[in-house]
Amino acid sequence: MATATQTIPMEKSVAAYVAKPRLMLINGKWVPAASGKTFPTYNPSTGEILCQVAEGDKEDIDRAVAAARAAFDKGPWRNFTPSERGRIVWKLADLLEKHAEEFAQLESLDNGKPITMSRIADIPTSVDQLRYYAGWATKIEGNTIPISAHGAKFLAYTLREPIGVVGQIIPWNFPLVMATLKLAPALAAGCTVVLKPAEQTPLTALMLGELVQEAGFPDGVVNIVTGYGETAGAALAAHPNVDKIAFTGSTEVGKLIVHAAAGNLKKVSLELGGKSPNIVFQDAEIESAIPGAANAIFFNQGQVCCAGSRLYVEDKQFDKVVEGVSQLASKIRLGPGMESTTQMGPVVSEEQMNRVCSYLESGFSEGAKAVVGGSREGTKGYFVKPTVLVNTNEKMKVVREEIFGPVVTVMPFSDVDDLVARANNTPFGLAAAVWTRDIKKAHRIASELRAGTVWINCYGVLDSAMPFGGYKQSGWGREMGHEMLNLYTEVKSVCTPIS
Numbered sequence: 033m034a035t036a037t038q039t040i041p042m043e044k045s046v047a048a049y050v051a052k053p054r055l056m057l058i059n060g061k062w063v064p065a066a067s068g069k070t071f072p073t074y075n076p077s078t079g080e081i082l083c084q085v086a087e088g089d090k091e092d093i094d095r096a097v098a099a100a101r102a103a104f105d106k107g108p109w110r111n112f113t114p115s116e117r118g119r120i121v122w123k124l125a126d127l128l129e130k131h132a133e134e135f136a137q138l139e140s141l142d143n144g145k146p147i148t149m150s151r152i153a154d155i156p157t158s159v160d161q162l163r164y165y166a167g168w169a170t171k172i173e174g175n176t177i178p179i180s181a182h183g184a185k186f187l188a189y190t191l192r193e194p195i196g197v198v199g200q201i202i203p204w205n206f207p208l209v210m211a212t213l214k215l216a217p218a219l220a221a222g223c224t225v226v227l228k229p230a231e232q233t234p235l236t237a238l239m240l241g242e243l244v245q246e247a248g249f250p251d252g253v254v255n256i257v258t259g260y261g262e263t264a265g266a267a268l269a270a271h272p273n274v275d276k277i278a279f280t281g282s283t284e285v286g287k288l289i290v291h292a293a294a295g296n297l298k299k300v301s302l303e304l305g306g307k308s309p310n311i312v313f314q315d316a317e318i319e320s321a322i323p324g325a326a327n328a329i330f331f332n333q334g335q336v337c338c339a340g341s342r343l344y345v346e347d348k349q350f351d352k353v354v355e356g357v358s359q360l361a362s363k364i365r366l367g368p369g370m371e372s373t374t375q376m377g378p379v380v381s382e383e384q385m386n387r388v389c390s391y392l393e394s395g396f397s398e399g400a401k402a403v404v405g406g407s408r409e410g411t412k413g414y415f416v417k418p419t420v421l422v423n424t425n426e427k428m429k430v431v432r433e434e435i436f437g438p439v440v441t442v443m444p445f446s447d448v449d450d451l452v453a454r455a456n457n458t459p460f461g462l463a464a465a466v467w468t469r470d471i472k473k474a475h476r477i478a479s480e481l482r483a484g485t486v487w488i489n490c491y492g493v494l495d496s497a498m499p500f501g502g503y504k505q506s507g508w509g510r511e512m513g514h515e516m517l518n519l520y521t522e523v524k525s526v527c528t529p530i531s
């Protein structure tokens with residue numbers, strides 16, 4: 033049955049929110065950039081300006097870091113009990129849940145993603161992350177250590193303390209999810225934060241700042257500075273009074289962050305790009321592997337760091353899988369983020385659309401063939417057709433580099449050992465998947481793949497409780513789960529003679 037398309041009417045509060053230039057949150061106050069400058073954020077479904085936002089730079093980062101430093105060193109935050117910290121993070125989750133529809137709309141307007149996805153994926157995930165880490169605030173423990181030093185008997189124990197002032201730099205693919213994934217564990221651990229959202233999608237992080245105020249975080253605990261990466265982001269990464277940088281984005285910028293952090297040797301965690309292999313064996317349940325493979329690459333317009341962008345299919349099933357994924361791709365309804373029937377929105381920006389299209393051109397020039405898609409859709413907004421590329425091999429740029437768009441390269445395989453070598457033949461190591469009914473084979477391949485997450489007979493399952501992060505050039509450290517608390521705490525050993 034065909035579903036009637038309906039443009040979701042903007043909530044009054046959202047329309048009012050984007051009607052005014054948005055300010056930054058520094059030391060508990062909404063302030064313009066010191067320079068007075070603003071920059072536009074666009075609605076990628078139309079290409080039109082959505083809202084003006086304060087253009088923070090080094091001077092604003094200095095102000096925000098000073099506020100976060102004072103709130104950490106002298107402020108009330110570090111004297112909050114773990115239970116009080118947990119309660120306030122939980123309160124932020126409740127407030128976000130209460131305003132879920134406004135956030136879903138603002139996310140779809142700013143990023144372009146389908147409103148149905150913002151509603152069922154982005155906003156509930158953010159709420160869940162806040163609650164998950166709110167629970168951890170009271171469970172961050174050290175150990176007692178039975179040491180064997182000579183002489184007296186000792187009592188030795190460890191304390192797990194907040195790392196201090198944290199700079200967090202996030203991308204545009206899941207703007208609010210990235211903001212809460214960064215804020216929640218840092219705040220639960222007792223850190224103070226300066227958050228820099230991506231220039232393309234600053235709005236939901238700023239609107240979350242309103243709720244941060246309402247939840248009752250003391251001034252300076254959460255600061256949100258909007259601006260460009262090369263100015264605001266770089267100043268934050270290099271800042272001598274920042275104790276740690278947590279970054280999600282491209283591997284290229286991740287390397288710049290590492291260099292910038294060298295000045296004061298601040299701690300760094302990185303969640304970077306990927307080119308994840310999705311492997312379908314001939315003994316797989318093909319009826320689930322085909323939609324699984326399509327969803328692995330087309331979800332969120334392909335703008336997912338762990339997207340299944342290299343699809344390896346065992347010879348005998350190759351044609352069937354290519355045909356199945358291509359059929360699903362051709363049926364995906366492209367449309368503006370705010371339309372109720374849209375299944376795939378635009379990519380985030382004109383720049384990203386051009387980047388994806390230039391990868392397609394490069395693929396074609398090297399001999400790749402598009403079974404479906406292969407170009408931009410329409411002339412208004414930044415739409416790219418879901419694309420299935422065949423005649424591809426590991427020498428091609430489209431197979432080696434992260435495209436970050438709705439483009440999958442499909443390659444056949446016959447020999448399993450050779451397949452593992454091909455799957456691992458990448459500078460990345462974020463994720464991988466294996467589809468097979470053979471349980472021994474599944475776990476053997478899972479152990480041989482050099483990736484931070486391996487899915488068996490599923491794809492893209494992420495959970496606040498399950499660690500996520502990259503081998504090789506996909507990153508440093510693990511986010512989500514209790515592993516993430518290690519990113520925001522220092523371990524202190526304390527030891528005293530007791531005899």
Ligand code: NAP
Pocket residue numbers: 201202203204205228229230231232259260261262264265266267269280281282283285286288289303304305306336337387434435436
């Ligand atoms: P990006 O440049 O890595 O952006 C990520 C964040 O880093 C943004 O907040 C950005 O600020 C900031 N930034 C940029 N240059 C910086 C610098 N020199 N110092 C400190 N911070 C800096 O990503 P992008 O240009 O938006 O996207 C490019 C490619 O990165 C994509 O095509 C994709 O391959 C990859 N990517 C990966 C992920 C992921 O989740 N792993 C996410 C997004 C993009 P501004 O946005 O304000 O410039």
Ligand code: MG
Pocket residue numbers: 073074075076082141142143232233
């Ligand atoms: Mg935008």
